[in-house]
Amino acid sequence: MTTILITGGTGLIGQHLQKKLIDKHYSVRILSRNPTKATEFYWNIDTNEIDEKALLDVAYIIHLAGAGIADKRWTSQRKQEIIDSRTKSTELLLHKITQLNIPLKGFIAASAIGYYGAITSDSIFKESDLPGTDFLGNVCQQWEMSSLKFNTLNIPTTIVRTGIVLSKNGGALKKMNTPIAIAPIASSKQYIPWIHIEDLTNLYIKAIEDNSFTGIYNAVASDTQTSFSFAKILATKTKKIFIPMGVPVAILKILFGEMSLLLTNGSRVSSEKVKKSGFNFSYKNLPKALEDSIQKP
Numbered sequence: 001m002t003t004i005l006i007t008g009g010t011g012l013i014g015q016h017l018q019k020k021l022i023d024k025h026y027s028v029r030i031l032s033r034n035p036t037k038a039t040e041f042y043w044n045i046d047t048n049e050i051d052e053k054a055l056l057d058v059a060y061i062i063h064l065a066g067a068g069i070a071d072k073r074w075t076s077q078r079k080q081e082i083i084d085s086r087t088k089s090t091e092l093l094l095h096k097i098t099q100l101n102i103p104l105k106g107f108i109a110a111s112a113i114g115y116y117g118a119i120t121s122d123s124i125f126k127e128s129d130l131p132g133t134d135f136l137g138n139v140c141q142q143w144e145m146s147s148l149k150f151n152t153l154n155i156p157t158t159i160v161r162t163g164i165v166l167s168k169n170g171g172a173l174k175k176m177n178t179p180i181a182i183a184p185i186a187s188s189k190q191y192i193p194w195i196h197i198e199d200l201t202n203l204y205i206k207a208i209e210d211n212s213f214t215g216i217y218n219a220v221a222s223d224t225q226t227s228f229s230f231a232k233i234l235a236t237k238t239k240k241i242f243i244p245m246g247v248p249v250a251i252l253k254i255l256f257g258e259m260s261l262l263l264t265n266g267s268r269v270s271s272e273k274v275k276k277s278g279f280n281f282s283y284k285n286l287p288k289a290l291e292d293s294i295q296k297p
Contacts, residue, residue, distance in 0.1 A: 002026050003057050003060075004026050004028050004208065005055065005058045005061045006018060006028060007031045007089060008065035008066065008110075009028075009030035009032070012167055012170050012171050012197070013064055013197065014030070014064050015169075016167065016169070016197050016201050017201040020201050020202075021205070026208075029058070031050065041053060041054030043092070045084070045092055050092060050096050052096070052100060055096060056102075059105045059106075061106075061107050062108045063090060063093065063107065063108065063147065065085065066082070066085045066086040066089070067081050067082045067085040069112070069114070073257050073258075073259060074135065074257060074259045083138075083139055083142055086139065086146070090109070090143070090146035090147055090149075091149075097155075104150075104153075104155045106155065106156045106158065106207065108157075108158045108159075108204055108207040109144075109157070109158070110159075110162060111143055111147070111161045111162070112136070112163075113162065113218065113220065113269045114137065114139065115136075115137060116131065116132050116269065117133065117136060118132065118135075118137075118261035118265040118266075119132060119134075119265050120189065120190040120265045120267055121267045124267075124268040124269065125267060125268070126218075126273070127215075127217065127273055134261070135258070136261075136262075156211070158217070159215070159217070160203055160207075160219045161216065162195065162200060162220075163193035163194050163195050163218075163219060163221075164194045165196075165197050166196050166289050166290065166293040167293055168292070169197075171197075173293055176230075177238060177295075178240075180240065180241065181240055181242070181243050182235040182241070183231055183244070183246065184226075184230070184232075184244070184246045185227045185252070185264060186246045186247065186248070186252065187264070188226060188227045188228035188246040190265050190266040190267075191224050191266045191267055191268045192224065192225055192227060192266055193218075193220040193224050193266065193268065194220065194230075194286065194289070195219050195220050195221050196281075196282065196283035196289045196293065197293075198282055198283065199281050199283055200219055202279075203217070210277070210278075212277070218269050220269045220271050221281055222281075223285045223286050225286050227246065227266070228244070228246075232244075233287055234290060237291060249264055
């Protein structure tokens with residue numbers, strides 16, 4: 001039985017992926033700061049600790065761990081936590097794999113479309129484009145550079161640049177789906193690249209089962225909507241009032257500070273490379289994805 005080690009396995013994506021892998025008869029282990037189950041093993045990036053038993057006979061590592069980008073205001077301290085949680089965790093994994101001489105078949109790492117920066121432009125960003133020069137671009141660039149070091153050990157490496165993940169179990173959609181009325185954000189012209197959690201987790205499984213699926217891929221559906229059209233479709237699907245006026249930027253800056261850039265900006269991102277790899281999206285358009293992702297009362 002092939003053994004998969006997941007970091008960030010208790011998060012939204014990790015839980016969904018873990019269930020799918022078990023259903024496909026993979027053996028799954030989780031790295032956790034607070035292990036409570038037999039399949040969970042201790043690690044702590046602050047003290048550079050990993051329970052080495054977690055790595056024995058592991059064939060693939062799926063690295064999802066990282067402090068939530070939108071969980072807290074971006075103070076200087078929080079920004080450093082966001083970077084360190086991604087780069088130091090990857091470096092710790094690399095160090096232990098090297099030290100224990102683990103013959104990994106693949107290292108599969110999360111990244112984000114924030115690589116291209118928090119901007120709104122006419123460009124449709126491809127994997128070969130340069131990173132953004134803002135905080136998000138810098139985070140993702142450092143994150144990916146640390147993951148690509150696995151290539152130096154001749155370990156096939158795959159990086160998944162993820163858009164907004166749609167799931168009925170939480171995440172961004174829960175925050176968008178306000179109780180009474182739904183409205184776009186700011187100018188409402190910024191784009192919202194998204195992906196259904198089923199397609200995202202299938203991409204991670206493809207990286208395990210398809211030896212040619214290495215390198216960097218944008219994990220987004222091709223049906224990119226603007227904030228205006230996204231909100232309108234969401235209002236229709238939830239039978240709520242649609243307010244066409246966007247939430248003012250000034251209010252968002254007061255509420256979220258610099259982090260408001262996540263809400264007020266967004267560009268289109270190409271999914272052509274992942275489609276050319278032979279991957280077929282189950283949820284190609286937003287209405288269908290929302291129908292499956294909205295929590296039923």
